[in-house]
Each structure stands twice: as structure tokens, then as C-alpha cells.
Amino acid sequence: MPDSFVDASEIFERVKRKAEAERGDPFTMDPEKGLSVKIITGSGKKERTKIIWLSAPFEIVGRVRDPKSESWAWLLCWKDGDNREHEYAVLDSVLHGDVSALCATLATRGLKIATGPNRTFLAQYLNTRKDGDRVTIVPRTGWHAVDGKKVFALPGEGIGIDGRIILAAEVTASHYASSGTLEEWKDSVAKLAQAHGRARFAIASAFVSPLLMLIGADGGGINLKGPSSIGKTTLLAAAASVWDAVTSAVSSEHGAALGTELKPRQLSSRILFCRSMKSALPAPTRLAM
Amino acid sequence: MANFDRARRHDGAPQPTVEALMLSLRERGTKALEEPGTRRRLSELSDQQVIEGGNRLQRLKPEIARAWSSAEVEILFEARIANAR
Numbered sequence: 001m002p003d004s005f006v007d008a009s010e011i012f013e014r015v016k017r018k019a020e021a022e023r024g025d026p027f028t029m030d031p032e033k034g035l036s037v038k039i040i041t042g043s044g045k046k047e048r049t050k051i052i053w054l055s056a057p058f059e060i061v062g063r064v065r066d067p068k069s070e071s072w073a074w075l076l077c078w079k080d081g082d083n084r085e086h087e088y089a090v091l092d093s094v095l096h097g098d099v100s101a102l103c104a105t106l107a108t109r110g111l112k113i114a115t116g117p118n119r120t121f122l123a124q125y126l127n128t129r130k131d132g133d134r135v136t137i138v139p140r141t142g143w144h145a146v147d148g149k150k151v152f153a154l155p156g157e158g159i160g161i162d163g164r165i166i167l168a169a170e171v172t173a174s175h176y177a178s179s180g181t182l183e184e185w186k187d188s189v190a191k192l193a194q195a196h197g198r199a200r201f202a203i204a205s206a207f208v209s210p211l212l213m214l215i216g217a218d219g220g221g222i223n224l225k226g227p228s229s230i231g232k233t234t235l236l237a238a239a240a241s242v243w244d245a246v247t248s249a250v251s252s253e254h255g256a257a258l259g260t261e262l263k264p265r266q267l268s269s270r271i272l273f274c275r276s277m278k279s280a281l282p283a284p285t286r287l288a289m
Numbered sequence: 290m291a292n293f294d295r296a297r298r299h300d301g302a303p304q305p306t307v308e309a310l311m312l313s314l315r316e317r318g319t320k321a322l323e324e325p326g327t328r329r330r331l332s333e334l335s336d337q338q339v340i341e342g343g344n345r346l347q348r349l350k351p352e353i354a355r356a357w358s359s360a361e362v363e364i365l366f367e368a369r370i371a372n373a374r
Contacts, residue, residue, distance in 0.1 A: 006359035008343030012336065015366040
């Protein structure tokens with residue numbers, strides 16, 4: 001065997017890759033028409049080029065993975081017929097499975113996709129994209145260790161992390177909201193509470209919950225006790241304004257206890273506000289407290 | 290006919306076609322790739338047969354013919370892939 005012998009399968013693969021690169025990307029994402037693929041059939045004079053439409057336009061927001069660098073996925077974003085935005089993380093593992101099930105899942109969320117065998121090109125399209133911005137997916141809000149750093153996850157954003165963070169689908173409808181700016185909050189809620197010790201205490205309690213994990217302390221509870229109409233609910237509203245919209249936190253009348261509406265997982269590292277201790281909290285919530 | 294061509298590509302060409310191709314490549318080197326007959330035979334082979342052919346050409350004994358270099362095998366594969374399109 002000559003010294004310069006190179007396994008022909010290696011040469012073949014190299015030549016094949018080079019030819020594919022020269023041929024270029026067969027996929028086109030038009031912002032109006034959507035995704036299409038260019039197929040060349042035949043050769044020489046019989047060569048024909050066919051453009052096949054695959055789906056309505058969508059954007060690849062980034063590359064999703066969990067804090068353990070597993071469960072890799074592509075985060076897609078598109079607008080449905082009512083111009084409402086949808087986001088969905090397509091797991092890489094799904095691209096190797098039943099593509100029709102994936103297309104059905106996306107179609108349910110308002111993304112128009114070609115039917116029939118051509119939809120397999122959609123999996124090929126996603127599989128051949130270059131890695132984009134990193135997005136971290138976490139199972140719940142609260143503290144997580146990502147790349148050895150402590151990160152606090154909120155819906156749609158993370159504190160202490162570069163890049164986006166998203167929550168697993170089961171907890172995306174969490175009870176967090178934002179309204180106005182920090183300056184506006186300081187100038188309204190905080191300013192009004194400044195002169196009142198109990199109001200300051202209630203607001204401070206809302207800030208304490210995420211700090212407990214950092215100091216390794218257990219959770220606990222605070223009971224504001226007193227006759228009716230002396231401002232207990234107002235204090236709750238002030239404290240709740242730290243985390244979410246005041247109305248969603250304390251104005252719920254049915255069940256009296258907000259805990260009956262929330263899963264403990266949704267409140268990880270966060271305070272739970274209850275209007276009445278008399279109302280029996282569900283067992284999982286009592287445990288969480 | 291198209292179905293027949295696809296089946297043949299998958300299973301590969303009959304051994305006499307492989308040997309005829311090997312002979313022309315062995316005798317005339319990469320120049321043989323300019324001949325329509327060689328190009329036709331090359332397109333009839335399966336990927337595996339083409340790869341095996343590349344290895345055989347690199348292992349040719351001097352008393353039979355000059356062994357091909359990996360660069361020449363690369364030219365063969367380029368012709369094959371261009372032909373397949």
C-alpha cells in the first residue's frame with residue numbers, strides 16, 4: 001500500500017461536503033412568503049429547478065438548552081392569522097422523530113405549514129441552521145445554576161445571565177407582571193409606604209424571599225393580624241407590587257386565598273400572598289410554605 | 290425507467306461495469322473521465338462501489354499500473370458527484 005494512501009470514504013465525504021457547500025443553502029426564508037426550498041432534479045439538459053413552499057414566515061430566535069446543557073432545541077417565533085406572536089421551542093430530538101407530529105404542534109399555534117411529504121424539509125431546514133443566540137430553558141422561576149453561576153429566572157428574562165431565559169411550557173402562565181418603571185414604583189408605592197413601619201415591613205418581606213436561598217435559610221410565614229378594615233389588604237397590595245400586578249395578587253375573591261390558584265412551582269423563591277389564613281390552603285401549597 | 294435507475298443506483302452496477310470502469314481509469318488515468326462511456330459507467334455505480342474503486346486505484350501494484358494518488362481519487366469523486374447532479 002503506498003505511503004500516501006487515504007481511505008477513499010474519507011475523500012468521498014470531503015468531496016461531497018465541498019459540493020454541498022458550493023451548491024449553497026437550498027432554503028429561503030422570505031419575510032412575506034415564508035420558507036421555501038429549491039430542489040434540483042435531473043442533470044445536464046434535463047436539469048429542472050423546483051421551488052417548494054414549506055411554511056409561513058417564522059424567526060429562529062436562538063438555541064435553547066437547559067442549565068445542564070441538555071435538551072437542545074430551536075426557539076421559533078411567528079405571528080398567527082390574528083397577528084398574535086407565538087414562541088415555541090422545537091427539541092432537536094423531535095427532528096429525528098415524527099415530523100408530522102411536530103408540524104401539527106406548530107400548526108395548532110397558528111403557523112401555516114405545507115402538508116404531505118414536503119414537510120420533512122422543515123426538519124432538514126432546522127437541522128442545518130447555524131447556532132444562534134443562546135437561550136436557557138428552566139423548569140420554573142427562581143434560582144438556578146447556569147454555567148456555574150447563580151441565575152434568578154423570571155418569565156422572559158433572567159437576572160445574572162447573558163442571553164434570554166425561558167420557562168418550560170407548564171409554568172409560562174406564571175403570576176408575574178410588570179408595569180411602569182422602577183423610578184415610578186419608588187415615586188409612588190415606596191414613597192407612600194416610607195412613613196409607615198408596617199408598610200415598610202410588608203414591602204421588605206417581598207424582597208426577602210429570593211434571598212433565603214443565598215443564605216441557606218428555610219422559608220417561613222408572616223401573619224398580619226387585626227380587625228377588619230385597618231389596612232391589611234393595602235399592605236398586601238403594597239408588598240405584592242414588588243412582584244406582580246396588584247390586582248392579580250390580592251383582589252381575588254373566590255377562594256379568598258390566592259394559594260388555591262397557584263402551584264407552588266410557579267412561586268419558587270417568591271413570596272405567596274394570602275388574604276385569609278382561615279381559608280384552607282391546598283396541601284401542596286401548605287407544604288411549600 | 291426512473292425507478293429502475295434509482296434501484297440500480299441503490300444496489301450498484303453489475304460487476305462487469307465496475308471492471309470496465311476500473312480498466313479505463315487504470316489505463317488512461319483521470320483523462321478517462323472526459324470520455325462519455327467512463328462518465329456513464331461512473332454514474333451507474335453505487336456510492337459504496339465508487340469508494341471501493343477509489344481504494345483499489347490507490348492500491349494498484351506497479352507491475353499492473355501506476356497507483357493513484359489521493360488527489361487523483363478526489364478528481365474521480367468530484368466527477369462522480371458532478372455527474373450525479
